[in-house]
Amino acid sequence: MIRKLYRLLPHPGLILRLGALTAVLAVLQGLLLGALVPILRALLRPEPDVGAALPWLVAGGAGLAVHAVLTVLAVPVGFAAAMQMTARLRHRLMEHATTLPLGWFTTERKARLARTITTDAGAIGTLAVTIGQPALTSVLVPVTIVGVTFAVDWRLALLFVAVAPFAYATLRWSGRVSAAADEDLHAAATEIAGRAIEVGQAQPVLRAAGRGGTGGDRMREALDEHRSSYRRGLNQAMYPDLSFTGVVMAGFVAVLVLGAHLLVSGGLGVPDTVALLVLAVRFLEPLGTLIELDGALRAMVNNVGREEAVLRTPALPRAPHPVRRAADAAIEFDDVTFAYGDASAPALSACRSAAPRGAPPRSSGRPDRARRR
Helix, strand or coil, rough: HHHHHHCCCCCCCHHHHHHHHHHHHHHHHHHHHHHHHHHHHHHHCCCCCCCHHHHHHHHHHHHHHHHHHHHHHHHHHHHHHHHHHHHHHHHHHHHHHHCCCCCCCCCCCCHHHHHHHHHHHHHHHHHHHHHHHHHHHHHHHHHHHHHHHHHHHHHHHHHHHHHHHHHHHHHHHHHHHHHHHHHHHHHHHHHHHHHHHHHHHHHHHHHHHCCCCCCHHHHHHHHHHHHHHHHHHHHHHHHHHHHHHHHHHHHHHHHHHHHHHHHCCCCHHHHHHHHHHHHHHHHHHHHHHHHHHHHHHHHHHHHHHHHHHCCCCCCCCCCCCCCCCCCCCHHHHHHHHEECCCCCCCCCEEEEEEEEECCCCEEEECCCHHHHC
């Protein structure tokens, strides 16, 4: 997804800056949680040692201040990145649309292009910030916590690592379901956009026929199909979502069981056990939020794919040396043959046409069926 965003944005400076800030904040958050281990070791002794905990408390306070400052800096960068991304995407799409041949603009494609420029481009800019930031945090915080846990107790760290593949497999399953549901929803929304354009263009005819208030039957059918698609998507996403939640809860239960076993057997002290349980909660909690973000991430990937599909459409060929100013306004074709894509015979064959300035056009050629029509 990140590579696709880079392809869409030739100069992703703000996005890179926002991603770097988010990564630093996530790693810093994991390190601050890791600072709980020496603090609790010092304070939960039979005789608390405040002096041993004081350097870590000072370091934690300084890290918290840095985290707060970076969070304040990341907010305006996020807003600016979202607006800049949306504006650049819309500019690229509209600029490319002006180079497409007129035959490309069918009823369905016009509706799809309208949604791509308005809804999809705006959603990419918004989701890249509002969803991309929490998603990156939900990945980097657990990774940092795993590294901190390895420094305290390798057994619990290996349990964290063992939970990750099951969570990832369930997340991929949920992602496939969410992507398919989003495509169905987008197709239904595109149909609504097409019907809305159709109803607007047909208003003079509908009103002349006395059906100004009842001529939107196909529009209502499209709205009903959109609601049905949304309902189907919710039902399909229920099973992978519940499975992912079950994996996270099972991992938490396994951490509790292993932590209790190590505490009872003397493998871990009380301070380390309490600190590692806190780390376990902060390891599993971001993973749990990933399932909530996954649907929006898949929707953004689909939006990016639709933007790329429009931008990959070949433009109308241009002459290497176009004529900028015509000396004469006459138009003439000589030996021109034209055929539709699905036709078995050309519509025009060896056609000649001359349209002198101020005179009606004259054409000559083989009188085939298309010319007679």
